[in-house]
Amino acid sequence: MSRLLQISDTHFGTEQPAVADALRALVQAEQVEHVLLAGDITMRARRGQFAAARAFMDSLPVQTRMTLPGNHDISLWLPWRRFLWPYRLYQQYFPTAFDTDGVIHWDLGPIHLIGVRTTRRYRHIQGEASPAQIANVSRRLQALPDDALKLVAVHQPALVIEEEERKNLLRGAVQANASWRAAGAAGVLGGHIHEPYVELIPPGPQDAPTPLWALQSGTALSDRIRDNYPNSVNLIRPATAAPQGHLHNPLQLRNPQWQVERWDFDASLQAFACVATTWLR
Ligand SMILES: [Fe+2]
Ligand SMILES: [Fe+2]
Structure with a gap:
């Protein structure tokens, strides 16, 4: 069994x-x-x-802890520090062995997750997947076994579903989605806009119709809640016989292998509760 919890925007x-x-x-x-x-x-x-974030992550009883920096994790206040060492504190508390393109591969057994550092010191809010990063990720995806669940993680969304969020779309997302879809990715995980959703990314005119999902997590812990979306996280796991919450199955799968569950914080229960299950493939 393999269960991967996707959280973001703990702030x-x-x-x-x-x-x-x-x-x-x-x-x-x-x-x-x-x-x-x-x-x-x-x-x-x-x-x-x-330090508080590191203590929280250390308190979780899990095998593997993985992180990516977001735009809020680059120093706002000291321009020289941001320019020279934008990730100094991030790396001190969350050492992440990115390659020279800012890409890292986590082998989780049946799941392979490839992380991309999409924040940029000169572009404080909008992130970017560069041509070098897109090609790097695609090469890594192509080298993985066909039966693996291949996922890519970024900070900014690879798909936005509301027009007002278009400004927050990851720069390079169109090229990245096309390349990663062709290389066998099943989904792109992101956060940044504090709105949880799991939706299929429409293929471009030149793309094969292989399904590629956008898996967006909301804010896991912050009181910066938007548009009445509660705190929310995603749990990716092998498909279960009795999915919880609303079943989202646009591919009309009958024997799914993998699912993602959206768990929202319910203030009346003081607990996270599963509100929706999406069958991925
Ligand atoms: Fe955020
Ligand atoms: Fe962000």
Whole structure:
């Protein structure tokens, strides 16, 4: 079994302790093995916020802890520091062995996750997947076994579903989605806009119609909640016989191998509850 929890936008400094306790309880109850924290770990990239985030991640009883930096994890206040060492504090608290393109491969057994550092020091909010990163990820995807669940993780969304969010779309997303779809990726995980959704990315006119999903997680712990979306996380796991919550199955799969569950924080229960299951493939 392999269970991967996708969380993002914890924004330590604005985290809610009761929600953090509930998330830890979810990890325990669902026997999560791997956790990805896909950026905006902190609110202001301050040392104390990174330290609190690290303590929280260390408190989760999992085998694998993976992180990517978000735009909030680059120092806002000291332009010289941002220019010379944008990831200094991030790397101090969350050492991440990116290659020279800013790409890392995590082998989780049946799941392979390829992380891309999409934040840019000269572009504070909008992120980018560069041509070199897109090609690098595609080469790595092509080298993986066909039966693996191949996922890519970024910070900014690879698909937006509301027109007003178009400004937040990852730069290079169209090229990245086409290349990663052709290389066998099943999904692109992201955060940044604090809106949870799991939707198919429409293929471009030149693309094969292989399904490629956008898996967006909301803010896991922060009180910066948008448009009444509660705190929310995604749990990727082998498909279960009795999916919980609303079943989202646009591919009309009958014998799915993998599913992603959306778990929202329910304030009345003081716990995360599964509200929707999407059958991925
Ligand atoms: Fe964020
Ligand atoms: Fe962000």
